[in-house]
Amino acid sequence: MAECIEQSRVACALGGIYTALAIDRVLPVTHTGPGCLAQAQGIFGRVNGGQSPVPFEESVVPCTDFCNTDVVFGGGEHLRTVVEKAIEYYDADLIIAVDGCTAEIVGDDIEEVADSFEGSRIPVISAKLPGFVGNNLFGHSQILKSIINQFLEPTNEVDPLQVNVFGIVPFYDTFWHGTLERLEELLIAIGLHPNIIYGHRHGIENVKKIPSAGFNLVLAPWVDLDIAEILEKKYGTPYLQFDNVPIGPTETTKFIRTLVEYAHLDQIAAESYIRKNEDRYYYYLNRQQPFIYSCKYVPKDFYFIGSASAAVSITRFMVNDMGSVPLRIYITDNVPKERQEAVRASLYDVELEDKDYEVIFTEDGGLAEAELRKEHESRSVIFGSNWDMLTARALECAFIPVCAPYGQTLLGTKNYFGYEGGIDLFSDYYGEISVNPQVAFIG
Numbered sequence: 001m002a003e004c005i006e007q008s009r010v011a012c013a014l015g016g017i018y019t020a021l022a023i024d025r026v027l028p029v030t031h032t033g034p035g036c037l038a039q040a041q042g043i044f045g046r047v048n049g050g051q052s053p054v055p056f057e058e059s060v061v062p063c064t065d066f067c068n069t070d071v072v073f074g075g076g077e078h079l080r081t082v083v084e085k086a087i088e089y090y091d092a093d094l095i096i097a098v099d100g101c102t103a104e105i106v107g108d109d110i111e112e113v114a115d116s117f118e119g120s121r122i123p124v125i126s127a128k129l130p131g132f133v134g135n136n137l138f139g140h141s142q143i144l145k146s147i148i149n150q151f152l153e154p155t156n157e158v159d160p161l162q163v164n165v166f167g168i169v170p171f172y173d174t175f176w177h178g179t180l181e182r183l184e185e186l187l188i189a190i191g192l193h194p195n196i197i198y199g200h201r202h203g204i205e206n207v208k209k210i211p212s213a214g215f216n217l218v219l220a221p222w223v224d225l226d227i228a229e230i231l232e233k234k235y236g237t238p239y240l241q242f243d244n245v246p247i248g249p250t251e252t253t254k255f256i257r258t259l260v261e262y263a264h265l266d267q268i269a270a271e272s273y274i275r276k277n278e279d280r281y282y283y284y285l286n287r288q289q290p291f292i293y294s295c296k297y298v299p300k301d302f303y304f305i306g307s308a309s310a311a312v313s314i315t316r317f318m319v320n321d322m323g324s325v326p327l328r329i330y331i332t333d334n335v336p337k338e339r340q341e342a343v344r345a346s347l348y349d350v351e352l353e354d355k356d357y358e359v360i361f362t363e364d365g366g367l368a369e370a371e372l373r374k375e376h377e378s379r380s381v382i383f384g385s386n387w388d389m390l391t392a393r394a395l396e397c398a399f400i401p402v403c404a405p406y407g408q409t410l411l412g413t414k415n416y417f418g419y420e421g422g423i424d425l426f427s428d429y430y431g432e433i434s435v436n437p438q439v440a441f442i443g
């Protein structure tokens, strides 16, 4: 762990409540200090593309406002009262009572509090999210484990074509919402029955369907593998890992063929889908060629600073489809030691002969800035979060935001998933290059 962390791109474990908030009508009740949620909001909310949870935005999430009296006398009864009031006044499908550092340190028994509401109008479960144990990815995992262990019921009915989607962490993956919508369309198009629990119209009914899946899909180099392993043990559901959210034709076509082979889908229909979409991708790229030719200079390499998941997606697209080369990749979301080699292997699994770039695991975003300011290749591109924009501008590098915190702007459904996402990233990339003073237009 770095001695000092600057420019954090993650929240503490309490940020895991955004996973609960991404499931329609799931309400977290926080047993924390009044400022804890604001800390997570600073990474995932307004500064991450103007995102706000629906229907329970941050300002209506009930909180015990853990204070001195709770530290001295214990805050369990205080939490019980707030949960009681939440059941009385809120219209929700599930309540998750979560704690933070102080409640964990004084030893409040939030599991007992949640259990005491058995049979209530709204089911209540609990999740421990102390920030001193881990970051928001740990918190995300804790929320999913609580749902699996305390809420899900086993089933005897299995739909072999149903696929539960994991690996995309809502709100932390800036583009999660649009990505999941496009992914759902693609999975339906190739003959699967996707079950996605986050986002618009995806709520508790989708959560309840998790045990009836034919398989679980993990779209990430390491996140949610623990969840897939638990589901395999508990319900016997096998899982397929594809190590990134595919961007562009090379990776998306590989993704579709992997699914077709794994789930024994209609190969002819899938190949026809691939042909149609690859053709469309290259049609739009060709339309933009004259614009690219008028740039004075096209960067040949890039830096990446951010999450492991985004790093693999961006690196695959930039190398395999754009012919660019990574110079250095900084992974800033504290990948567990035992998963780092797999992430590293994914980042070197590209169509490139000389893979002499470095992959650095550090939580310290300030380290990336310091190193880039000392030695950087001019006319490179930096992919990262809003933290990296000023560095990029100071170094006269082009900059593409791809990670949280994304910046104070409105995202809408923006995402870079699939063939369409490749067209959009291609356009954003050359659009940014064209306004960079080092490489702007000829004449």
Ligand code: SF4
Pocket: 012, 013, 014, 032, 033, 035, 036, 037, 039, 099, 100, 101, 102, 129, 130, 131, 132
């Ligand atoms: S680290 Fe602990 S005290 Fe700080 S915001 Fe997170 S839960 Fe609250």
